[in-house]
Amino acid sequence: MSAPLSAPRGRPQDEELTGQILDAALVELMEHGYANIRIERIAAAVGCGKTAIYRRWPDRGTLVAAAMNRATVIGDIPDTGSVVGDLVTHGLRNAENQGALAGNSNPYSATVSPDVRVHLWRDGFLAARREMGRAIIARAIGRDELPPDVDADAILDALAGFVLYRSTLRPSRTTEVDLRGLVIALTTAPPRIS
Known part of the structure; x- marks a missing residue:
C-alpha cells in the first residue's frame, strides 16, 4: 500500500495568470529580443510580481521556451502523396509560425540561445516538428521516393x-516556390548517411 499523496504546498497556480504571463513574455521577446528581455517589464505588463513569474519558470530561458511553445502551431504530419509536397507543406508551417510571430525582433532567433534551445528540443516544438519531418522521410523511404540511407x-x-535564415537574417518571406525548388534539389540528389 502506498502512502497517501500530500496536498501541494503554497497557493495553487492561476492558469489565467500563467497565460497572461506567457503572452506578455512573447510580446516582450518580439519587441526587445531575447538579450533585452526584462522580467520586470513582463510583470508590470501583467500586473503581478516577479515572484509569480519565477514560481512558474526558474529563469528567462524556460519562460521564453514556454511562451514560444504556446505560440507555435505544431500542425499535423502532411500527406500530399509525395515527399516533395509533404516537405514543402512542412516547411511552409515553419514559415507561417515564424511569420505569425514577427515583431521588431523575430522570437525564433531566441532558439539559438542555449538556455532556450535546450527546452525547445527536450520537450518543445523543435523536437515535435523534427519528429514530424522524420516521419515524412520514413514514409518516403517506404514509398521508394528516397533511398534507405x-x-x-x-x-x-x-x-x-x-x-529560419529567411525570417531572421535576410529577412524576407519564404514562398512555396522557394521551398519547392529547395526540396526538389534535396530529394533529387539527397544527402546520404556515410
Whole structure:
C-alpha cells in the first residue's frame, strides 16, 4: 500500500495568470529580443510580481521556451502523396509560425540561445516538428521516393535553416516556390548517411 499523496504546498497556480504571463513574455521577446528581455517589464505588463513569474519558470530561458511553445502551431504530419509536397507543406508551417510571430525582433532567433534551445528540443516544438519531418522521410523511404540511407537530419536541417535564415537574417518571406525548388534539389540528389 502506498502512502497517501500530500496536498501541494503554497497557493495553487492561476492558469489565467500563467497565460497572461506567457503572452506578455512573447510580446516582450518580439519587441526587445531575447538579450533585452526584462522580467520586470513582463510583470508590470501583467500586473503581478516577479515572484509569480519565477514560481512558474526558474529563469528567462524556460519562460521564453514556454511562451514560444504556446505560440507555435505544431500542425499535423502532411500527406500530399509525395515527399516533395509533404516537405514543402512542412516547411511552409515553419514559415507561417515564424511569420505569425514577427515583431521588431523575430522570437525564433531566441532558439539559438542555449538556455532556450535546450527546452525547445527536450520537450518543445523543435523536437515535435523534427519528429514530424522524420516521419515524412520514413514514409518516403517506404514509398521508394528516397533511398534507405538518406540523411534525414541533413534534409530537415537544410529546410529548417533556409526558413529560419529567411525570417531572421535576410529577412524576407519564404514562398512555396522557394521551398519547392529547395526540396526538389534535396530529394533529387539527397544527402546520404556515410
